Amino acid sequence: MDEIEKKVNVARAALEFIAPGTALGIGTGSTVNCLIDLLPGVRDRIERIVSSSRATTRLLEDHGFDVMTLNEAGDIDVYIDGADEATKRLHLIKGGGGALTREKVLAGAARRFVCIIDDSKLVGMLGSFPLPVEVIPMAQQFVMRKFLKMRAQPVWREGFVTDNGNHIVDVHDLQIGNPVEFEQRLTQIPGVVTVGIFAQRPADVLLIASDDGVRELRV
Numbered sequence: 001m002d003e004i005e006k007k008v009n010v011a012r013a014a015l016e017f018i019a020p021g022t023a024l025g026i027g028t029g030s031t032v033n034c035l036i037d038l039l040p041g042v043r044d045r046i047e048r049i050v051s052s053s054r055a056t057t058r059l060l061e062d063h064g065f066d067v068m069t070l071n072e073a074g075d076i077d078v079y080i081d082g083a084d085e086a087t088k089r090l091h092l093i094k095g096g097g098g099a100l101t102r103e104k105v106l107a108g109a110a111r112r113f114v115c116i117i118d119d120s121k122l123v124g125m126l127g128s129f130p131l132p133v134e135v136i137p138m139a140q141q142f143v144m145r146k147f148l149k150m151r152a153q154p155v156w157r158e159g160f161v162t163d164n165g166n167h168i169v170d171v172h173d174l175q176i177g178n179p180v181e182f183e184q185r186l187t188q189i190p191g192v193v194t195v196g197i198f199a200q201r202p203a204d205v206l207l208i209a210s211d212d213g214v215r216e217l218r219v
């Protein structure tokens with residue numbers, strides 16, 4: 001089974017978490033794009049819909065959805081999003097698409113966070129995927145120096161500007177043994193807006209697509 005088939009399968013499995021009357025948050029990325037294509041089929045169950053990026057908003061609007069801001073919608077029932085890496089404890093690395101800040105806000109505002117991945121994203125320890133960190137532009141070099149002091153390799157995602165007008169630094173060569181503590185520590189660096197570790201608020205449900213079908217993990 002190829003990667004796209006797995007993404008479609010896991011997106012289809014996520015539909016069962018959308019109950020009638022749901023206030024729904026939608027993440028960003030190619031896996032979520034498969035879900036967006038399926039959403040018109042459950043339109044009558046969606047009461048409100050909120051998006052984590054301009055790219056997702058555009059796609060939802062193309063499918064005829066009226067996208068609300070989080071300020072308008074209030075808390076959301078279910079947030080569905082992909083990830084770049086996930087562990088069995090449902091800790092994640094996110095932000096490969098650069099939408100990590102709004103994604104973290106929606107995950108925080110959601111009663112339930114359903115993460116959808118294919119089995120290539122399941123890892124024993126986070127950190128092989130370069131950790132995205134959103135920084136305010138004037139602090140970029142300062143934050144990069146902080147990572148160099150930790151013997152990590154920060155790389156500026158040159159030419160990329162987030163939906164919030166900020167920069168992304170991708171940090172290579174990390175082995176994140178304690179994601180909760182590391183997320184907290186990095187978040188305290190001045191100039192860091194958001195770290196792409198989702199451990200303090202992990203997923204509640206992890207759906208993993210493989211050749212054998214879609215399995216579900218919860219903590």
Ligand code: 5RP
Nearest residue numbers: 029030031082095096097099
């Ligand atoms: C975007 C993200 C995505 O969820 C993550 O990059 C996974 O994307 P894809 O489904 O394309 O592999 O965090 O900021």
